[in-house]
Amino acid sequence: MRDIKNESERMYFMPYHAAEMVDPRISAVDASYWTTVNSDNALLRVLLGTYFVSEYQFHPYFDKNLFLEDMVNGRTRFCSALLVNAVLAAAWHGYRPTTDRAAHWMPENIGYRFFAEARRLFDLERANAAITTIQAAAIMSLTCTINGVDDLGWPYLQMSLEMAKTLNLFSYTPESDKEWQRAAATTAWGLFNWQAMHFHVVTISIFEPFIGTDSPPGEASAEAIVAESKACFETLIRIYYLRHGFEYYDPSLFQFLPLLAYSALEEMRRVEGDPQLYESVRSTLVLCARGLRDQGRCYFASEAKLRLLLESVGPEDARVLKEFTEIEQDDDRLRHMAREIWSEWPIGAFSIPRDGNYRTLGNFIRTWEANQSASRASSS
Numbered sequence: 112m113r114d115i116k117n118e119s120e121r122m123y124f125m126p127y128h129a130a131e132m133v134d135p136r137i138s139a140v141d142a143s144y145w146t147t148v149n150s151d152n153a154l155l156r157v158l159l160g161t162y163f164v165s166e167y168q169f170h171p172y173f174d175k176n177l178f179l180e181d182m183v184n185g186r187t188r189f190c191s192a193l194l195v196n197a198v199l200a201a202a203w204h205g206y207r208p209t210t211d212r213a214a215h216w217m218p219e220n221i222g223y224r225f226f227a228e229a230r231r232l233f234d235l236e237r238a239n240a241a242i243t244t245i246q247a248a249a250i251m252s253l254t255c256t257i258n259g260v261d262d263l264g265w266p267y268l269q270m271s272l273e274m275a276k277t278l279n280l281f282s283y284t285p286e287s288d289k290e291w292q293r294a295a296a297t298t299a300w301g302l303f304n305w306q307a308m309h310f311h312v313v314t315i316s317i318f319e320p321f322i323g324t325d326s327p328p329g330e331a332s333a334e335a336i337v338a339e340s341k342a343c344f345e346t347l348i349r350i351y352y353l354r355h356g357f358e359y360y361d362p363s364l365f366q367f368l369p370l371l372a373y374s375a376l377e378e379m380r381r382v383e384g385d386p387q388l389y390e391s392v393r394s395t396l397v398l399c400a401r402g403l404r405d406q407g408r409c410y411f412a413s414e415a416k417l418r419l420l421l422e423s424v425g426p427e428d429a430r431v432l433k434e435f436t437e438i439e440q441d442d443d444r445l446r447h448m449a450r451e452i453w454s455e456w457p458i459g460a461f462s463i464p465r466d467g468n469y470r471t472l473g474n475f476i477r478t479w480e481a482n483q484s485a486s487r488a489s490s491s
Contacts, residue, residue, distance in 0.1 A: 128359035132160035136179040145182065145195035148224045155199065161360075162202035169363045170253055172301035173246040174294050189294055190243065193232035197247040200225035201254050204409045205360030213411045215258040216451055226254060233267075240274040246298055248274070249305060257365050259412035259472060262453040268305065275302060345371055345395060348402075357402035360409040364402055369416050369458045372399035373470070376423060393428065397435045404436040412472065415448045416458060419475045442483070449476050 142155035149155060163175060174189065181190035203222030204212050214220055229251055236244045248271035255264025275281060280295045280302075287295070318340075321333040348371055357364065375395040382388045400417060407414030417438065421429050422445075433439060454472040 124354075127164075127355040130164050132163045134160075134163075134179065136183045140179070140183045142182075142195070144185065145190070145192050146199060146225070146228065148196065148199070148228050149221060158199050158202040158206060161205045162198050165205040165360045166201050166250075166253070166362055169361070170250075170301060170305060172249045172298055173243070174297045177290060177294050187243075189290075191232075191236075191241065191247070193229055193236055194243040194247045194250075196225050196229035196232060197250040197254070200229055201250050204254075204257065204362075207359075210408075213407060213409060213414065215254075215260075215411055226251070237270060237274070240277065242278060242280070242294055242298060245271045245274045245278070245280070246301075249298075249302055253305065253362060256454075256456065257362050257410040257412055259415050259448075259452040259454045259456075261456050262473075268302075272302060275299065341374060345374075349398070352398060352402070357405040358408075361406070362410070364406050365410070365413060368399045368402045368406070368413075369420075372396055372403070372416075372420055373423075373458060375399065376420075379428075393431065396424075396428070397432060400432045400436050404438055411448075411451065412454065412456070415452055415472065415476075418445055418448065419458070419472075419479065422475075422479060445479060446483075449480055452476050 137156050137159050140156065140159070141152060142159060143150040143152050146155070167175065173194070177189040178194070179190075180186075181188055182195065200222050203209075203220075203225060206212055211217060211220055212222060215223060215226070217223055229247060233244065233247060233251065237248075248267040252261075252264040252268035252271065255261055255267065275298065278295075280299045284292065284295070318333045318336045322337060324333060326332040344367075348367060355361075357368075372395075375392050378392045379389055379396065382392060400420060403413050403417035403420065407417055417436065418441070421432055421438070424432065452472060454476075455474075456472045458470050458472055458475060
């Protein structure tokens with residue numbers, strides 16, 4: 112860093128969490144005007160800044176400048192109490208001074224209260240939806256998903272898509288003013304992004320089912336394409352870790368870390384006869400486990416995935432993972448997760464399994480519960 116003299120280049124080598132939101136509008140806004148949950152403007156402004164440097168970077172459902180301009184000036188075209196409460200509920204996951212931000216089910220958790228208020232306002236607004244209703248619903252869907260309750264979150268996404276179609280957000284409307292066009296385009300692309308996947312994940316999904324089949328003459332085999340994409344995918348995760356670490360809230364890791372972890376687990380089973388190669392692949396599994404542990408301090412589903420990963424490996428690998436993550440297998444914690452998780456989010460599955468059995472968070476929980484019941488029955 113000290114060798115980089117050009118300040119415009121230096122910022123690209125800074126860890127992402129070193130960024131801070133500097134905007135005079137946030138410093139001036141009366142955020143408490145928009146929510147009844149909390150009147151501490153200092154805290155609310157910090158949460159707004161947290162949202163814009165964390166979740167917003169990966170899931171920008173609204174135009175930041177239009178939102179802040181209306182928020183500061185008390186206008187409701189591109190800002191609303193519903194949208195502000197949804198943003199604050201999401202931002203709470205990235206608020207590091209608190210240690211209970213992943214405990215989304217606790218009523219005393221302020222993130223819980225922001226979300227409850229957003230849900231109440233959404234129920235009042237959805238019959239006469241505005242663009243801010245659509246944006247808030249998309250944010251609420253993501254918040255539910257990272258908390259392991261995507262069974263509740265998917266309806267919000269579905270409603271946001273239906274409302275977006277009603278308001279013609281996916282169509283170019285030249286008669287609309289420039290601000291509306293900007294807002295509509297940002298929201299439309301944000302909704303698309305939430306349903307899309309990373310390039311290498313898509314590539315693996317397309318070609319993985321064709322492994323073992325003949326490829327056209329002169330074309331790369333499905334095995335080669337998948338292997339290269341998995342290598343690129345892992346490289347991106349490792350570069351991210353080296354540059355930024357995993358400690359700070361990043362909802363994109365919710366999807367990518369389990370994909371890489373279970374891909375590594377399958378590879379470990381394939382190369383278990385080669386100790387050196389096995390150890391190399393296991394280092395990838397350890398990296399993912401540490402990432403899931405760190406992200407688990409921000410949102411609940413990440414911890415659930417880590418604990419289920421510990422249940423998926425053998426005793427020696429579990430010992431190594433526990434050593435590096437400093438987490439113990441805890442049946443009481445897993446039982447609590449079984450009560451709180453309502454999710455069919457796929458885990459570690461790039462493509463549809465040939466047997467049709469999806470590996471989802473919910474299926475893992477149900478399998479664990481069945482194993483626990485069988486164990487209790489055999490010991491009684």
